[in-house]
Amino acid sequence: MSITTFLIISLIKSAVVIGVLLTVVAYSVWLERKVSARIQNRWGPTRVGPFGLLQPLADGAKFIFKEDLTQPHVYKPLYIAAPTISLVFAITSISVIPFGNWVNLGPWGTYLQITDLNVGLLVVLAITSMGVYGIALAGWSSNNKYSLLGGLRASAQMVSYEVSLGLSLVGVLIMAGSLSLRDIVDAQHGVFWGFIPRWNIFHGQTLGFFIYLISAYAETNRTPFDLPEAESELVAGYHTEYSSMKFAMFFMAEYANMTTAACLATLMFLGGWNGPIFGPVILQDLLPVFWFCLKVFFFIFLYVWVRWTLPRFRYDQLMSFGWKVLLPLAMANIVYTALVVALRAQYPGKFF
């Protein structure tokens, strides 16, 4: 493959992935509004388009045309940079996520992934860990007590839960023996006893999966861990002073982070694009992507479902839960997984 072809294919892939990601972000807002409405026995958006399906477009137009307020007391350079930092890192983290297998497009073929790194998982974690700055700086530069409290809470919470999130994934890494997301998915290929898929969640990583799920909710600042923007005490937390598109950028960053966390959960625990494959060649190419999207959709739906079901934690509960419950459990999970893998290597065939 020449450098020109490579560049063209990479550009097309990046454009498609970012386009799809932003569409998913817009429609998860729609999904959130619809599901919350059903949970509360009302209709949700119905006016714009069938089932309110064009509502995200109307919302986007509204955000663009709203007045963009900049209060005189803010520290302007960082006040403007903060939403950008949030959104940029939220979108960049999708760059190493694989969506499917190798596909052939005429003379060229490509993996359904922008780029494959042999430390893909670490890159995702690194980029998401940089997203904290957007929120922390927004809180600080707004020069407002509610914003500052929200920003401080967000950074403390994200730094704390990042530890258990990272450790919950180590079990999967031990099982797969690789940091590449593609290898991790390939290691989950196949079935037990003819019908149970060999996904990590059914393969000894059930505890790790739940630790990851809880930490991911805290990492993305979603209920029951949405203390950074707890509206009953902090007005709106770190984005109190933001309006118009700047607020929308925080909003988009939150949903993009949700999508990345859902993709990562799918890849690490639910077998990625593994699923029943049948039919003609074109269907065989498309089915893995369909299974992947279905699993990601399940996680996004779960996010919404949890948000409209559970109340918010108290701050000290949040911190003690993260450090005293999740962290020891994640470490126990690592020790247990390492022990099982070592025993399996020592006595092959005794442990499945």
Next chain:
Amino acid sequence: MFHLILFLCFGAICVAGAINLLVQSHPINSALSLIVVMASLAAEYLLLGAEFVAAVQVIVYAGAIMVLFVITIMLLNAGKEERTQGSRIATLVGVPGVAIGGLLVAWTLLHGSNGEKVAIGALPGDPKDIARLLFHDFLLPFEVTSVLILIAIMGAVVLASRPEAIARPHPHSSAPAVEEPGELVAPGKER
């Protein structure tokens, strides 16, 4: 060629960030410049082929340590620092010191490396190699370092906890010690 251009670009960003770190008078701008330095260093490692080190550089330095710096600055609400003329000794020693240091580094790079240079993208940075080094060849130094870090953490905890919070003998020790009524606070959460 493309890699070399990128490498030089990130090197320039790194140096610019480092200079900006010294020039800025507001602590938060300096901290943010340091993050730029860390992140562009990570990009340099990535271009050299050390992907694992690059990712760890971002996770540990840019993502964790610098977050704590920024939180501290936010909490202390540190203002602009005052500009002073500085001492004469700093100028007299510092400028020649930087010049000598730069000359030494340049001379070492040009003459002292025996022609052994790593090509861009050729640094062995596979996680497996690093794991073998850390957990096999240099296991003892690695474990001793982690004990050292543990001691540092314990020292920080001891220094941070107020001495009066550690149980003092009750002044009226003849009377049975009565627990002070108060709200139930988890250990370590005392205000």
